[in-house]
Amino acid sequence: MAHVVVDPITRIEGHLRIETEVEGGTVRDAWSSSTMFRGVEIILKGRDPRDAWVFTQRICGVCTTVHAITSIRAVEHAIGANPPPNARLLRNLIIGAQCVQDHVIHFYHLHALDWVDIVSALSADPAKTASLAQSISDWPISGRAYFTDVRARLKDFVAGGRLGPFANAYWGHPAYKLPPEANLMAVGHYLQALDFQRQFIRMHAILGGKNPHLQSFLVGGMATPVDADSQNALNMGTIAELSKLVASARDFVTRVYMPDVLAIAAFYKDWAGIGAGVGNYLSYGEYPEDDNPNPNMYLPGGTILNRDLGKVAPVEPDKISEYVKHSWYDYKGGDDKPLPPFKGETSPNYTGPKPPYERLHLDRKYSWVKSPRYEDHPMEVGPLARMLVAYAYGRPSRVKELVDNTLKALGVGPQALFSTLGRTAARAIESQVIAEKMQDWVAALAESMARRDYRICDNSKFDPSTWPEECWGSGFHEAPRGSLGHWVHIRNGEIVNYQCVVPTTWNAGPRDAHGKRGPYEEALVGTPIAKPDQPLEILRTVHSFDPCLACAVH
Amino acid sequence: MRLKESAVRAKLTAKGREDSWPAGWAELGVSRRSFLKFCASMAAILSMPPAVAAKLAESIEKAEKPTLVWLEFQDCAGNTESFLRASRPTVAQIILDKISVNYHETIMAAAGQQAEDALAKTVKNHAGKYIAAVEGSIPTGADGAYCAIGGKSALQVAREVCGNAAATIAIGTCAAFGGLPAASPNPTGAVAVGDAVPGLKTLINLPACPANAENITALLVYYMTMKQWPPLDQYRRPLFAYGKLIHDNCERRAHFDAGQYVENWGDDGHRHGYCLYKMGCKGPVTFQNCPVIRWNEGTNWPIGCGHPCVGCAEPNFWDKMTPFYRHLENIPGFAVGTDVDKVGLGLTAAVGATFAAHGVIEIARRKLGHGPDQGEEGRKGE
Amino acid sequence: MSAALAASLPGSKRIRVYVWELPVRIAHWLIFFSIMVLAATGFYIGHPFISVSGMARDHFVMGTVKVVHFYAAIVFTLAVLSRLWWMLMGNRYARWSQFIPVSAARWRDLRETAKFYVFARRDPPPTVGHSALAGAFYAVIYGICLVMIGTGLAMYSPMAPLGSPMRWFSFLIPIFGGLPTARLIHHIGMWLLLAFMVHHVYSAILYSAVQRTGTVESMVSGNKFVEPEALAEEGDD
Numbered sequence A: 001m002a003h004v005v006v007d008p009i010t011r012i013e014g015h016l017r018i019e020t021e022v023e024g025g026t027v028r029d030a031w032s033s034s035t036m037f038r039g040v041e042i043i044l045k046g047r048d049p050r051d052a053w054v055f056t057q058r059i060c061g062v063c064t065t066v067h068a069i070t071s072i073r074a075v076e077h078a079i080g081a082n083p084p085p086n087a088r089l090l091r092n093l094i095i096g097a098q099c100v101q102d103h104v105i106h107f108y109h110l111h112a113l114d115w116v117d118i119v120s121a122l123s124a125d126p127a128k129t130a131s132l133a134q135s136i137s138d139w140p141i142s143g144r145a146y147f148t149d150v151r152a153r154l155k156d157f158v159a160g161g162r163l164g165p166f167a168n169a170y171w172g173h174p175a176y177k178l179p180p181e182a183n184l185m186a187v188g189h190y191l192q193a194l195d196f197q198r199q200f201i202r203m204h205a206i207l208g209g210k211n212p213h214l215q216s217f218l219v220g221g222m223a224t225p226v227d228a229d230s231q232n233a234l235n236m237g238t239i240a241e242l243s244k245l246v247a248s249a250r251d252f253v254t255r256v257y258m259p260d261v262l263a264i265a266a267f268y269k270d271w272a273g274i275g276a277g278v279g280n281y282l283s284y285g286e287y288p289e290d291d292n293p294n295p296n297m298y299l300p301g302g303t304i305l306n307r308d309l310g311k312v313a314p315v316e317p318d319k320i321s322e323y324v325k326h327s328w329y330d331y332k333g334g335d336d337k338p339l340p341p342f343k344g345e346t347s348p349n350y351t352g353p354k355p356p357y358e359r360l361h362l363d364r365k366y367s368w369v370k371s372p373r374y375e376d377h378p379m380e381v382g383p384l385a386r387m388l389v390a391y392a393y394g395r396p397s398r399v400k401e402l403v404d405n406t407l408k409a410l411g412v413g414p415q416a417l418f419s420t421l422g423r424t425a426a427r428a429i430e431s432q433v434i435a436e437k438m439q440d441w442v443a444a445l446a447e448s449m450a451r452r453d454y455r456i457c458d459n460s461k462f463d464p465s466t467w468p469e470e471c472w473g474s475g476f477h478e479a480p481r482g483s484l485g486h487w488v489h490i491r492n493g494e495i496v497n498y499q500c501v502v503p504t505t506w507n508a509g510p511r512d513a514h515g516k517r518g519p520y521e522e523a524l525v526g527t528p529i530a531k532p533d534q535p536l537e538i539l540r541t542v543h544s545f546d547p548c549l550a551c552a553v554h
Numbered sequence B: 001m002r003l004k005e006s007a008v009r010a011k012l013t014a015k016g017r018e019d020s021w022p023a024g025w026a027e028l029g030v031s032r033r034s035f036l037k038f039c040a041s042m043a044a045i046l047s048m049p050p051a052v053a054a055k056l057a058e059s060i061e062k063a064e065k066p067t068l069v070w071l072e073f074q075d076c077a078g079n080t081e082s083f084l085r086a087s088r089p090t091v092a093q094i095i096l097d098k099i100s101v102n103y104h105e106t107i108m109a110a111a112g113q114q115a116e117d118a119l120a121k122t123v124k125n126h127a128g129k130y131i132a133a134v135e136g137s138i139p140t141g142a143d144g145a146y147c148a149i150g151g152k153s154a155l156q157v158a159r160e161v162c163g164n165a166a167a168t169i170a171i172g173t174c175a176a177f178g179g180l181p182a183a184s185p186n187p188t189g190a191v192a193v194g195d196a197v198p199g200l201k202t203l204i205n206l207p208a209c210p211a212n213a214e215n216i217t218a219l220l221v222y223y224m225t226m227k228q229w230p231p232l233d234q235y236r237r238p239l240f241a242y243g244k245l246i247h248d249n250c251e252r253r254a255h256f257d258a259g260q261y262v263e264n265w266g267d268d269g270h271r272h273g274y275c276l277y278k279m280g281c282k283g284p285v286t287f288q289n290c291p292v293i294r295w296n297e298g299t300n301w302p303i304g305c306g307h308p309c310v311g312c313a314e315p316n317f318w319d320k321m322t323p324f325y326r327h328l329e330n331i332p333g334f335a336v337g338t339d340v341d342k343v344g345l346g347l348t349a350a351v352g353a354t355f356a357a358h359g360v361i362e363i364a365r366r367k368l369g370h371g372p373d374q375g376e377e378g379r380k381g382e
Numbered sequence C: 001m002s003a004a005l006a007a008s009l010p011g012s013k014r015i016r017v018y019v020w021e022l023p024v025r026i027a028h029w030l031i032f033f034s035i036m037v038l039a040a041t042g043f044y045i046g047h048p049f050i051s052v053s054g055m056a057r058d059h060f061v062m063g064t065v066k067v068v069h070f071y072a073a074i075v076f077t078l079a080v081l082s083r084l085w086w087m088l089m090g091n092r093y094a095r096w097s098q099f100i101p102v103s104a105a106r107w108r109d110l111r112e113t114a115k116f117y118v119f120a121r122r123d124p125p126p127t128v129g130h131s132a133l134a135g136a137f138y139a140v141i142y143g144i145c146l147v148m149i150g151t152g153l154a155m156y157s158p159m160a161p162l163g164s165p166m167r168w169f170s171f172l173i174p175i176f177g178g179l180p181t182a183r184l185i186h187h188i189g190m191w192l193l194l195a196f197m198v199h200h201v202y203s204a205i206l207y208s209a210v211q212r213t214g215t216v217e218s219m220v221s222g223n224k225f226v227e228p229e230a231l232a233e234e235g236d237d
């Protein structure tokens, strides 16, 4: 029995530490810990609720919109503000752009090197690489000359002896299965994706002033004026630019990202049977399509328990609660009982080993992440959960189509979705669904302009003197990594309590008071390990969740 | 100017020069012409005369790859993401051709022990020569347990890595000034890099939340070109990026001076680019070059899109610039968002009322003729 | 003015004393008028209540208000500084020792004056210059004036023209805790001065009425009419 510790887990956001027991080439048990705490929930107390989004946004600079959106939704819910339709459209566009851009970065820059061996790419034949690339997609930048260039560049880089961020990795590890040509193609797309994400995210700058940390949100609406006849507002020129950017995203996702995922997955089909995890899935639903208090969602919300796609149930937020039995916090009423977010407490109390340390106290408290539970079930959240819920409901039909196409292309059944590979595929499918859908919101925004509907904010509720003396609100959102909720309690215009239950809190949380593992921990159990001192396989499964620990702890 | 252009043309045609054109740039599709254009725009960001552009081009080509390690502590990775949006040069160009980034948790391939080894090797083999970039604040509470990496506290890592660096760049407001984690009540005792590792030889603060990618690259290019670090202001921020107020470069300034303000979100003024001062804009108290270089390849910036500046590049902005939708910060001891003028008017009225009452009593007691008369006695006693 | 002089004026119960020299009076009224202008313009800067429509180029409301504020600030600063200078150069009633109660007698006077204000004695102790209480208050006021100047200069330094020596005052910015806090302090200072003024005008009138030394007029003419014994006592300290 070997105790394998991976700290830091790299190519993620934040500070994640994984400890495992490995025996006979397989992970027998696993512990997920985050080792960084800031205390945003504490910092928010006593502040102006209209400012909260700016604070919570800084929980994460990767999913840089999601805490802002969720915060304004929570405060709007509390004070009874009604954002106008334009605000909904602008938000949907921002959320959609975040989703696609984040997924592309995750796949190419954070996840791909788990599957792609850069060193092997050096021995690829550029001509064969070109024909491979052309056989899977009609993407124009896939000629022989291009891949010759990429390989030459890589050679120079390696010959220079300064491997920089690619030094010391697991190149040549037996778990790498791609032929050299597929590796070279992926390296080329790694570089192209860097350019794509940079150019596409200009969409956030247009709608939010800048990225990361857009700055156009408001409690009650958006700060981006809309006026077809003004040069200082979103106008038809902007509509044209947005359309172009959306088209570029659709292009990149359908012609590069999706084909790459399928191509790589074809070589790693065994990973469709690894890393399943807890088998319970949660999605709040996202992309409101109307302005009712309970709007219809383009991606529906729901819960699935025990991988039973036949039984998908609506979400009941009252069933959510958080344990701190194995997290470095105290609950006034004792650590054995969970607290619902409206009654949530954040009182840090570190009881772990004093740094520098070798081992955490795994039998006691061992993480800054709390353990959220839904009716006491650990739930997996994220693109896979969203796609499963949509697939189970059969809407939107595009999800069903793409999931079925993917399963068919790989020659596997729906059970394959519950896996490390399933997560990675679901992320690509979602990217495509949303990249396609965004054009509708651009069109709706243009229609709104044509009707001269320039409302962007519910100004009637911006002044705190119009609010109830005391109120409570909750905001829900589907962030790239999954279900995000904020809960706020306001009294006399000030925040009394603020609680965030974040996607990676769900996924990366430690065991609860009943000893039930969190989703990362559960997914790691059973993962094969070829070389315990080169834990590539651990990275694969953990990365498939797209961890964000700054989010998880906040 | 004309002279310089001809010099550039001469360079372009001189065979010898073409030979030294770095291979990596050509592969990436960077033509010599676009490279020179990049140098010119870089010179502009750095507020150097355009004449320097040619020299800039030369020194970047010749520059040896400096080594950089990028540490993340109590951060949100926003500055890393910002860095990924760099366009002149792009992050691919930087990492593959310009700088050897030996450690950066968010992008590096190695993990765990292998990652830590890469860092240790750099600190040892390049001691006193590498650049340390730091993102995020450093907690001093709980014996360092609020941020640990590989079992070591952030404080320990920072001391080892920054202490042996040729220079430390604190990227983002968290690293530069403590930022969000240090916002009141600072639950983790978070401090800026400069406070966590006092006495650093060369420390440059590059605040903003996050720092603008173009300022990060401009700083690196400045160093590689001039072989020295730029002049700094009193908060150790480079003057080329933080030498002027937002307000003094803002495109809405004409409306400020005229007296034309946005009064409500989406009103006529808002739709026509009026000044955001009354909505709480902190441009008048914030130093940064946002209005000049803007964000995301010059696409836009916060005020450009219609939202007030929140002052994200200033020390303690989370406490000093809040509430964000008022132009003055909270008054200590008063409820959030209390209006200074209401308090001031109240105080003045209270003083007025007190002395009006005093006057009435004074008149009354003189009219009635009683009241203690210690005047004489008091004086006699002296 | 000395006890000897007072004694040499036979027959008249009250004697005319030249207390406020011209620099004191000029400084006082310049301070008063500049504060009125600074407060009005400053209030507008903090709360631009006038909004104009049309083209921006046709208006310069805030611009003008700021210019007026800055000119008034020059007057104000020079008046305050010259008054502080006169604390070293002026007559005994202008001296710094009138403001900071250092002697036992001044402390006693301060206490007794305070008693008068709370109706614990009928008349205020006779004084020629400022009572010790008033003097201490003025010291605080001059302190606030200096803070206004300091915060004003801190805010002005980054907007001063390139090469202007005013840029040098940016060293004040961290001293006041950064520009936003300097602004808040500056704004609060305005209200403290206005609130003081209300009390101050009342007290001047009150003293004119109860002491009959011509307090209010004294800030115009420079002269007060005091009882000889008050003058005699002054000579003691």
Ligand code: HEM
Pocket (backbone or CB within 6 Å): B284, B328, C035, C038, C039, C041, C042, C043, C045, C046, C047, C066, C069, C070, C073, C074, C076, C077, C148, C149, C151, C152, C153, C155, C156, C183, C186, C187, C189, C190, C193
């Ligand atoms: C008693 C004297 C003064 C009063 C009552 C006064 C009042 C004010 C007020 C209320 C503001 C607006 C603050 C805000 O809410 O933003 C202001 C702004 C300002 N004051 Fe004064 N002030 C005085 C003296 C000075 C002096 C001596 C200076 C020296 C230069 C000065 C320079 C400024 C500057 C630079 C601003 C900011 C203008 C801007 O940012 O556009 N003030 N003043």
Ligand code: HEM
Pocket (backbone or CB within 6 Å): C024, C028, C031, C032, C035, C083, C093, C094, C129, C130, C131, C134, C138, C141, C142, C193, C194, C197, C200, C201, C204, C215, C216, C217, C218, C219
């Ligand atoms: C904001 C407005 C004002 C300020 C800041 C102010 C300040 C001062 C100060 C600092 C002194 C002490 C003079 C010195 O020795 O330097 C003083 C004295 C005096 N002021 Fe004012 N003043 C103001 C308005 C007025 C007004 C409106 C009047 C008219 C009624 C007035 C009447 C006097 C008189 C009569 C004295 C002499 C009082 C004494 O004997 O102690 N002041 N004032």
Ligand code: NFV
Pocket (backbone or CB within 6 Å): A013, A059, A060, A061, A062, A063, A066, A067, A479, A480, A481, A482, A484, A502, A503, A504, A505, A547, A548, A550, A551, A552
């Ligand atoms: N977990 C997480 Fe986030 C996301 N997506 C958000 O709520 O990454 Ni930073």
Ligand code: SF4
Pocket (backbone or CB within 6 Å): A058, A061, A213, B074, B075, B076, B077, B078, B079, B135, B136, B171, B172, B173, B174, B175, B179, B180, B208, B209, B210, B211
């Ligand atoms: S300065 Fe802002 S963007 Fe940078 S790490 Fe801190 S919170 Fe994130």
Ligand code: SF4
Pocket (backbone or CB within 6 Å): B246, B247, B248, B250, B251, B252, B253, B254, B256, B274, B275, B276, B277, B281, B282, B283, B284, B303, B309
């Ligand atoms: S929008 Fe802000 S920075 Fe621009 S002029 Fe107005 S107050 Fe100044």
Ligand code: F3S
Pocket (backbone or CB within 6 Å): B208, B209, B246, B286, B288, B290, B301, B302, B303, B308, B309, B310, B311, B312, B313
């Ligand atoms: S909020 Fe920050 S990004 Fe620029 S406009 Fe203001 S300094």
Ligand SMILES: [Mg+2]
Pocket (backbone or CB within 6 Å): A041, A370, A499, A500, A501, A502, A553, A554
């Ligand atoms: Mg929480």
